[in-house]
Amino acid sequence: MRIDMTVNGTARQIDTEADRPLLEVLREDLGLTGTKYGCGEGQCRACTVLLDGRVVASCRTPISTAAGKKITTIEGLALNGRLHRVQQAFIAEGAMQCGYCVPGMILTATAFLEKTPHPSEAQIAEAMNGNLCRCAGYPRLIAAIHHAAKGGAHA
Amino acid sequence: MPEIFEIEPERYELFEAPRYIFTPTRREFLATLGVGIMVVPAIAQQRRGGGGGANVPVGSRLHIATDGTVTVLSGKVEVGQGARTELAMAAAEELRLPLEQMRVILGDTDLTPNDGLTAGSGTTPRTVPSVRSAAAAAREMLLSTAAERWHADRATLRITNGRITHDGKSFGYADLASALAGVQPNTTALTKVDDWKILGTSQYRADAHAIVTGKHEYPSDIKRPGMLYGCVLRAPAYNSKLKSADLTAAQKLPGVVAVKDGDFAGCAASTSYAARKAVAAIAAEWDTKEHPSSDVLFTHLKSHAKPGRSASERGSISTGLAAAAKKHTATYQVPFIAHAPMEPRAAVAEWVDGKLTVWTGTQNPFGVRDQLMQAFHLTADKVRVIQPDSGGGFGGKHISDAALEAARLAKEAGKPVCVRWTRAEEFMWAYFRPAGLFEIEAGLDAEGRLTAWKFVNYNAGGAALETPYKVANAHHHFLGSQSPLREGSYRGIAATANNFARECFMDELASAANLDPLEFRLRNADNDRLRAVLQAAAKKFRFAERRAAKKGIGIAGGTEKGSYVAACVELDPTTGKIREFCMAFECGKILNPANLRAQVEGSIIQGLGGALTEAIEFAGGKLKNGSFARYKVPRFKDVPTLDVVLLDRPDLAPAGAGETPIIAVAPAIANAAFHAYGERRRAMPVKMGRA
Incomplete structure (x- = not known):
């Protein structure tokens, strides 16, 4: 089927099978490999993207449901080359070991901070609990999200 | 020594043969035997443990480009544990260079020395000293060469930020790099702990920007021109052997390459979706034998x-x-x-003029190269394994399976093939x-x-x-x-x-x-x-x-x-x-x-x-x-x-x-x-x- 969608601000047209996961279309058809496969069952959230501003697991999102929607991937978060404050905070706090979970963490945190600009540590843990980091770098990830929350206005 | 220390003392290493040995073509047999080389995996060397201190000349450990950029070379790999930063710090310290000027190439069998597995906590105690002694030897030789050229007393030379200066004159390292030919590492010239400026300080990953923007290419992100996506036929249960596999239906699907070779069967196609559908269309029969359950695990281990x-x-x-x-x-x-690293096993394989290059997530790039040599009946010069910094290891990425699978499919397809294990495969078929x-x-x-x-x-x-x-x-x-x-x-x-x-x-x-x-x-x-x-x-x-x-x-x-x-x-x-x-x-x-x-x-x-x-x-x-x-x-x-x-x-x-x-x-x-x-x-x- 033909899918029209907006990816990182650019109109995209894809002709593909309706039940292909959005994740695979982003990675294989559009070359946006910043979105990661982790489990294919929505349990690790490495594949997180924003669909009309909402956090979704792209591995469990059939491409057909992306039709007509706006998608933001990690590649589209920086504006005009300026990193989003969550991205900046991750660098400042060294919030990565292997870094494979980081794109999903950043997008989840970005959507969360939009709604909860001044979160407590417990709120961060609750909101981020769906995102797995097997290096278990959670303390630094929490520090980075705190850092971003304190870091002022949206980039 | 008690016998226990003669077997693997620090790790319970997997020393099994490659999962697949593929059928050689007549041409490969001739190529291998014709030059009189027996292809023997370097297991004896790998058994030495986490390894790490390959004793190689300075020129194999460090590269100084004409623009002065210094590159450290190590067969160790980065899986999130910080080896890349640590080795950059080690060389920068001894060479008196700012950390930002260091480049590090890791885990590339064509470029780096074989430092063994990245395992057994070996990078810090063995590879760091090896890099430091190479860099210290380089520094000393550069100083001596500069002193000679200037007919100056060596003790009066100063060295800062990659330049040697004396009396208003200066040399960059690149100007003197030819003097490093044949120089051996020097353990006596290491900088004393009290004088450290870079080692001992807190440093984060240098490539953090690429990671937070999604630009860093993990093994599963590598894309080659014309690349196909592969999917492998898996057994329904442990202790199963492939009895037969009928590829007819899979081969009829548009754009699909299907292979059966011994115990291996799989397909490649232009999307992983199409590759999965093709594998699902293979009619396979399996011989499955009984397998003990985890309920009886401990009595089984003892008996x-x-x-x-x-x-x-x-x-x-x-x-x-x-x-x-x-x-x-x-x-x-x-x-x-289970290790369950965030990035499951992945490999991209490409054959060009009989030479195989594989990008894969592994803590053992030289071991993977050896297994590819065995499985495909190739000599070492025909196989290159590259490990892009990958998504977690935890001791789990020592095997070659995904590399073998991608290489076999790529060979059949005549195009590069990417094989990325699913999470279910990662749980069941890793170790x-x-x-x-x-x-x-x-x-x-x-x-x-x-x-x-x-x-x-x-x-x-x-x-x-x-x-x-x-x-x-x-x-x-x-x-x-x-x-x-x-x-x-x-x-x-x-x-x-x-x-x-x-x-x-x-x-x-x-x-x-x-x-x-x-x-x-x-x-x-x-x-x-x-x-x-x-x-x-x-x-x-x-x-x-x-x-x-x-x-x-x-x-x-x-x-x-x-x-x-x-x-x-x-x-x-x-x-x-x-x-x-x-x-x-x-x-x-x-x-x-x-x-x-x-x-x-x-x-x-x-x-x-x-x-x-x-x-x-x-x-x-x-x-x-x-x-x-x-x-x-x-x-x-x-x-x-x-x-x-x-x-x-x-x-x-x-x-x-x-x-x-x-x-x-x-x-x-x-x-x-x-x-x-x-x-x-x-x-x-x-x-x-x-x-």
Whole structure:
């Protein structure tokens, strides 16, 4: 089927099978490999993207449901080359070991901070609990999200 | 030396043949035999352990470009543990260069020296010195060459930011690089710890920008022109053999390449979706034999124990037990667990003019190259393996399967092929940390000192088998077994299992002796470094005070690979949740405090999984919990209050730190559970609540 969608601000047209996961279309058809496969069952959230501003697991999102929607991937978060404050905070706090979970963490945190600009540590843990980091770098990830929350206005 | 140390002492390494040996074509046979080379994998070399200090000339370790950029070359790989930053720091320190000017190439079999597996906490104690001594030799030779050219006294030369200056004149390193030909590493010119400017400081990953923008290319992100996506036919259960596979239907699908070669069958297509559909269209028949279930795991391990490995023995156990005022015995169990790195196994293979290049996530690039050589009947010059910094390893990425699969499909397709394992494949077809069964017996004198120590381990592995506590009469025995699952290395592998059994049993002995568990350990420990971490953790945590005030307080210590750890824990007896975790860790001189802290915190939290929730369950040849929905690993909400105490010892050589912190996690928790419930916990994962 033909899918029209907006990816990182650019109109995209894809002709593909309706039940292909959005994740695979982003990675294989559009070359946006910043979105990661982790489990294919929505349990690790490495594949997180924003669909009309909402956090979704792209591995469990059939491409057909992306039709007509706006998608933001990690590649589209920086504006005009300026990193989003969550991205900046991750660098400042060294919030990565292997870094494979980081794109999903950043997008989840970005959507969360939009709604909860001044979160407590417990709120961060609750909101981020769906995102797995097997290096278990959670303390630094929490520090980075705190850092971003304190870091002022949206980039 | 007891025989135990002649087998793999520090890791339970997988030394199995490649999963597939593909049918050679006549041309390959001639190419291999024609030049008179027997293709023999370099297993003897790999067996030397984590390796890391390939003794190579400076020119193989460092490259100085004409623009002055210095590149460090190492066969080690980056899987998130910080090797790239650490090796850059090591070279920058000795070359007096800013860290930002260093480039590092890791894990490329055509470019880097073979530093062995990235395993066994080997990069810090072996590769760092190797890089430092090469860089120090280079610095000294550059200085001497500059002095010669200027006819100047060498002692009057200054060296800053990659330039050598004297009397208003200067040379860049590139101007003098030709002098480095044939220079050998120099261990006597190393910069003293007191003079370090870069080593010993906190440094984060240099490529953080690429990671937060999604630009960093992990092995599963590599894309080559014309690349197809592969999917492999998997057996329905363990102990299965492919009887037949009819590819007709798969081959009729548009754009699909399908292959059957021996035990291998798979398809490649322009999307992974199409490749999956094609594999689903293969009509396969399997011969499946019975496979034991995890319910009978520990009786299976004991009944299939392999004799032949002798015990290490000192003094006499019977004399020691006869002299004891108190005797005690217990058995412990450790299940199989999975590494489950965030990035599953992945490989991209490309054949150009008979040469195979594979990009893959591996802790063993040279081992993967050797297996590709074996499987495809190739000589070393025809195979290149590159490991782009990958998404986690934890000892789990030592095998070549995905590389072999991608290469076989790429060969058939005549195009590059990418094979990325699914999470289900990663759980089922990778390998596991070995399960183990332990039988321990000990005697104590009237003062609570060990008189005898008998420790028997079935299948868990030999690392950290020997007790670090003082005892005159000791018997340590590791017996291999017939493992029902494929097993191999894991972060801290056998040391975690051995230390769990040992430190839980020490706690039981403390109770038997009516001694506080810290006091009991200190009474039996004559190793100053072990005593120091136990005391540091206990002091920071206020162990004695808190243990007297409430229930659910535990302690454990341990040592492995030259570093020392102790942990104190408080758990909530009602919920079983870990409230607070305090760890003291000492690994000699600290090279990168920020990275060390991250490794220690990561070890604690990853270790909570093995301690509390992780155990692979299987029946009928299938995993019962081979998914993140069923196999529970630590998440944000599981993180307790953490308190990490790093003891810096500038007088001691740096030891690796990626593994040892994990060995104290489970026993500290099991001992806290005993304190909470008054019942012993003798199995991982530790059950909370009263039985």
